[in-house]
Amino acid sequence: MLDKDIIWEIIRQSIERRRIDGSTQWQNGYPNEQTIENDISKNFGFVLTVNGEIAVYVALIFNDEPAYSTIDGAWLTTGEFAVIHRVAVSEKFAGKGMVKKLFDVIEDFVKSQNVQSIKVDTNYDNLAMLKILDHKGYTYCGEVFLAGGIRKAFEKVLI
Template sequence: MTDNNVITFRKANSQDIDDIWKIIQQAIERRKKDGSTQWQNGYPNRQTIERDVEKDFAYVLLVDHQIAVYSALIINDEPAYSKIDGKWLSEGDFIVVHRVAVDNNFAGKGLVKILFEKIEEFAVSQKINSIKVDTNYDNMAMLKILESKGYTYCGEVMLADGMRKAFEKLII
């Protein structure tokens, strides 16, 4: 990445679905090559992405008008988060970050850190001061990013495909 790259964060639309699905497939393959069990059971699938777009959960980070990173942002709706083996930092409104995936052409360039900065700006714009996220125990890249961005480990949550480490960051 250079200072000349134009980075944009926006809600995804139906025209983005093919590009997003390609990025998700790349991420599934990367997780598999890393030896992870995360995303190896048919989730997320194309219908997941279509639902994200339909429900206005889908967001993309673009570099020079090309989709580089995908994420689903969901406000106040993650049933699995109601039962945590541990304790959340807050009990008010929150944004859940799910399905973060980076295009292979942009992997390793620090874009997920930029994505999380954009998500914080989005939270502020929505007057929400909590961002919650979970990840697999073996997703070292995401665990490092969450630590570097100031997320606090809160405990474990059970999702459909297994136990996840849960994190929260309060935006002040």
Template sequence: MAIENLQFRKAAEADINSIWKIIQQAIERRKLDGSSQWQDGYPNPETIRQDIENAHGYVLSAGENIIAYCAVLFNNEPAYDHIKGEWLTNGDFLVVHRVAVSGEVAGQGIATGLFKLVEDHAVANNIFSIKVDTNFDNVPMLKILEKLGYTYCGEVYFRGSARKAFEKVLKPG
């Protein structure tokens, strides 16, 4: 599926059911992969609702069908203030959370394409750093981050658990 034919846009309240279905599929894939990520009731429909209310939720759609979801936050992740390690930069940054791809298109490079669109979105908003974290056992996400040139910076902690933290410095325009 060519990423050029997809639309990256802010999620709307009308998208919640489609997004939640995709999140549930991703939760099940993490479980089948043997990952502990997302196996504790998070994320949930309220998380998605809050993302949308706070203008953090974004979807990737092919025509009318939503095929991926993520939360995008500007300069807003308190857990990142306490990294065991060191970020590459200390200026403005964009955070990517809750990346999930529909089971119908999983394994087709959609998450990689989603990250590229998020990077384009950051540059368009004059933000040249993307920070992201993932579970130590989320192998698909770790492979995507490696492929896209994200640098491992250390560990951050969410809900009492250590997570691998990465950053990528982007080039202007």
């Protein structure tokens, strides 16, 4: 069973890290503890561990992101997809390449499920995530409206 309290603390650390970095993402009460409880109850919540310790949290959702049905731009594909949401790294593991490793694990898992692509969005000012998406080969597709704001939307075709 996932430890919701540890995950929530990691989310809180990430909210604070974004604030310190000057990002407006996650500064309006989302995500909150209920968001994480919902992820876990719907089996969307996953963790990457290092020596049994939670290093990264992510919500991985298949074929279900209503906000993605409307995009100012165009997705690369129209088939099945996975969505990456709420990536948060424990302060202890920040800056150690854990999110790149997470994306590798997710991409392998999504391919193993014969799902065509991964879609993800982020804030314009989340420079760390924008850099990771570029490094991992995600294509900028346009803008979506999510969580009260305009987000940059990306997709990577896997199969």
